[in-house]
Amino acid sequence: MAESAGTEGRGIRITLEEVAGAVGDFGTIFPILLGVAIVCPDVNISHFFLFLAAWFIIAGFYYRLPIPIEPMKAIGAIVIAEGLSGGEIAASGIVVGALFLLLGLVGGMTWIGERIPRSVIRGVQAGLALLLLKTSLGYILADALFAAFSIGIIVLFFVASQRARVPDISALLVLLIGLAVGIATQGLPPFRLIPLPALIIPSPADFLAGTWDLVLPQIPLTLANAILATSLLTYDLFPKKGVDPDKLSRTIGAMNLVATPLGGFPMCHGAGGLAAMYRFGARTGGANIVAGLFILIFGVAFAPPEVLTLIPLGVFGALLVFVALELGKHSVKTESYLVTGVIAVLTLAIGLTFAFILGMVLAYALQRRAGRQGAGQKPGS
Numbered sequence: 001m002a003e004s005a006g007t008e009g010r011g012i013r014i015t016l017e018e019v020a021g022a023v024g025d026f027g028t029i030f031p032i033l034l035g036v037a038i039v040c041p042d043v044n045i046s047h048f049f050l051f052l053a054a055w056f057i058i059a060g061f062y063y064r065l066p067i068p069i070e071p072m073k074a075i076g077a078i079v080i081a082e083g084l085s086g087g088e089i090a091a092s093g094i095v096v097g098a099l100f101l102l103l104g105l106v107g108g109m110t111w112i113g114e115r116i117p118r119s120v121i122r123g124v125q126a127g128l129a130l131l132l133l134k135t136s137l138g139y140i141l142a143d144a145l146f147a148a149f150s151i152g153i154i155v156l157f158f159v160a161s162q163r164a165r166v167p168d169i170s171a172l173l174v175l176l177i178g179l180a181v182g183i184a185t186q187g188l189p190p191f192r193l194i195p196l197p198a199l200i201i202p203s204p205a206d207f208l209a210g211t212w213d214l215v216l217p218q219i220p221l222t223l224a225n226a227i228l229a230t231s232l233l234t235y236d237l238f239p240k241k242g243v244d245p246d247k248l249s250r251t252i253g254a255m256n257l258v259a260t261p262l263g264g265f266p267m268c269h270g271a272g273g274l275a276a277m278y279r280f281g282a283r284t285g286g287a288n289i290v291a292g293l294f295i296l297i298f299g300v301a302f303a304p305p306e307v308l309t310l311i312p313l314g315v316f317g318a319l320l321v322f323v324a325l326e327l328g329k330h331s332v333k334t335e336s337y338l339v340t341g342v343i344a345v346l347t348l349a350i351g352l353t354f355a356f357i358l359g360m361v362l363a364y365a366l367q368r369r370a371g372r373q374g375a376g377q378k379p380g381s
Contacts, residue, residue: 021282025273031319049299051264060288068273091202091210093260101253123343129328139317146314182310
């Protein structure tokens with residue numbers, strides 16, 4: 001249901017509804033950032049949280065709508081699966097930031113988005129889901145008991161959120177329980193302040209690997225979900241305050257050019273996150289501000305790197321399953337199961353970038369074949 005004229009346009013509010021909506025998108029934020037921090041010892045998760053919190057708050061004041069800030073899922077999934085370096089992550093953020101800032105400035109978003117077949121985007125989503133499921137299996141087998149417990153909580157909240165307006169805070173709850181168990185068995189880590197971010201200068205090899213392994217698979221998802229779908233949903237929910245795609249592209253470009261060279265993780269917006277925040281009560285940028293403050297607390301809590309060792313591996317396995325299923329459920333909404341399926345399988349076999357390129361070739365070949373067949377049919381035959 002679209003926002004009514006009587007409540008739209010009030011600016012920033014901090015109410016219980018906004019607070020409930022603020023945590024609506026946390027289920028996909030924490031698993032990706034935590035997973036990256038586990039497999040990449042040269043990154044600092046407190047910096048991930050710090051810049052994510054800052055841009056949540058900036059977006060709240062800038063858009064005055066609940067526009068979510070999320071880690072880029074393709075980049076996150078590939079880093080978790082392959083354990084890439086901090087330099088490669090920073091390089092990918094710089095490249096993707098420059099690309100989307102430029103596209104937003106010249107007004108090229110819609111034109112490019114229309115030229116990536118939907119079946120290819122769905123295939124990328126399915127391939128990412130398989131990568132995350134494969135990675136999560138190792139964590140689950142290493143800690144099956146806590147993984148089963150965590151998955152049970154996630155399922156209970158999912159069912160409850162479908163039947164009533166209950167915020168799905170399962171990821172947050174599972175994470176807190178895991179931390180509590182770790183503290184009870186290992187003790188509190190030493191208190192430390194968030195270290196000051198340091199400038200990361202990626203090498204030419206980092207830029208090459210980051211562009212090939214991370215940026216190319218991320219582009220279709222960002223175009224389709226973070227920008228075009230998010231823009232469309234803002235017009236559905238807030239008809240008088242909808243956000244055009246190029247404006248979203250510019251903020252994605254700016255946040256990555258600012259954050260990733262200082263240790264932040266590549267970030268974007270997301271239609272799923274907007275829908276989740278709205279469903280649980282978010283109507284203004286106040287939800288963003290509250291979300292940013294919550295995430296900043298986690299940034300302070302995770303400043304000691306020992307905090308990561310407190311969380312049982314089963315928690316990570318369960319949370320990655322949750323993100324994989326969230327990605328995978330959208331992949332079935334495709335106009336070509338052949339293209340989507342081929343990309344998904346090839347992702348596991350040869351990597352997501354090659355799978356994306358081959359999927360584009362296959363999708364256009366099928367479109368051309370269908371066009372020839374349609375042209376060859378006589379009218380009335």
